[in-house]
Amino acid sequence: MNNIIEIKNLYKSFFLKKKINILKNISVKIKKGDLVSLLGPSGSGKSTFLHLLAMLDRPTKGDILFNKKKYSEIINDDNHKVRGEKISIIYQQNNLLSDFTALENVFIQLFSLGEDKDSSIKKSKKILTDLGLKNRLNHFPSDLSGGEQQRVAIARAFITSPELILADEPTGSLDTANSNDIFNLFLKLKSKKTTIIYATHNMQLANRADYKLSIIDGNIRRSNGKKSV
Numbered sequence: 001m002n003n004i005i006e007i008k009n010l011y012k013s014f015f016l017k018k019k020i021n022i023l024k025n026i027s028v029k030i031k032k033g034d035l036v037s038l039l040g041p042s043g044s045g046k047s048t049f050l051h052l053l054a055m056l057d058r059p060t061k062g063d064i065l066f067n068k069k070k071y072s073e074i075i076n077d078d079n080h081k082v083r084g085e086k087i088s089i090i091y092q093q094n095n096l097l098s099d100f101t102a103l104e105n106v107f108i109q110l111f112s113l114g115e116d117k118d119s120s121i122k123k124s125k126k127i128l129t130d131l132g133l134k135n136r137l138n139h140f141p142s143d144l145s146g147g148e149q150q151r152v153a154i155a156r157a158f159i160t161s162p163e164l165i166l167a168d169e170p171t172g173s174l175d176t177a178n179s180n181d182i183f184n185l186f187l188k189l190k191s192k193k194t195t196i197i198y199a200t201h202n203m204q205l206a207n208r209a210d211y212k213l214s215i216i217d218g219n220i221r222r223s224n225g226k227k228s229v
């Protein structure tokens with residue numbers, strides 16, 4: 001089958017004063033081109049789950065496979081390459097580079113993968129314009145609103161045409177019109193077989209996915225995108 005992600009018996013615990021088990025024995029398969037919403041109460045482990053899929057953190061136990069290859073093996077050889085070229089994450093806190101303008105934040109992502117400068121600038125301007133930021137290209141993050149910063153972070157994740165996009169509450173600070181624009185971009189990418197997993201607390205947005213994954217008490221449950229959980 002055409003699975004981009006296979007998660008097998010995944011556990012994640014954190015150890016502070018005592019051990020807390022966040023993800024407990026999760027097994028899920030995600031097919032190429034799936035548009036998946038990720039739900040769960042605050043603190044249930046959505047960001048933790050996305051960080052594991054982005055290879056930013058390691059499982060306590062269990063395996064994650066990306067295109068049939070175990071993450072543990074990928075991390076040992078060329079983690080940066082796979083992450084840079086094939087997987088993009090939009091962080092819950094957008095993590096823009098504060099000394100770079102909106103345009104530079106997006107441009108650098110593409111340029112650093114070896115695309116030529118003029119073409120990187122052209123493509124970055126286009127995507128920022130598509131996201132309604134034509135007149136904000138030269139603004140630094142501190143001079144942008146929360147929603148504008150979030151759109152720059154989204155442009156930065158999309159610009160490299162990754163196979164997998166992990167979006168952690170990507171529309172959290174956006175109004176309805178902008179959320180719809182982002183969702184339409186998701187649909188456009190899905191038509192090109194990009195796989196997208198987005199965490200959200202917005203049920204309306206969650207219901208527009210192909211299906212929903214809900215993290216409840218450390219377990220994951222799959223349900224149809226068109227029905228309520």
Ligand SMILES: Nc1ncnc2c1ncn2[C@@H]1O[C@H](COP(=O)(O)OP(=O)(O)OP(=O)(O)O)[C@@H](O)[C@H]1O
Pocket residue numbers: 014015016022040041042043044045046047048049092
């Ligand atoms: N590095 C860490 N060390 C210890 N505990 C952590 C760490 N990272 C996350 N946690 C804990 O794990 C739990 C899950 O956190 P996570 O950020 O994944 O939740 P979430 O579902 O994304 O919540 P939200 O909807 O509020 O964003 C929380 O209780 C959090 O305090």
Ligand SMILES: [Mg+2]
Pocket residue numbers: 046047048092168
């Ligand atoms: Mg979170």
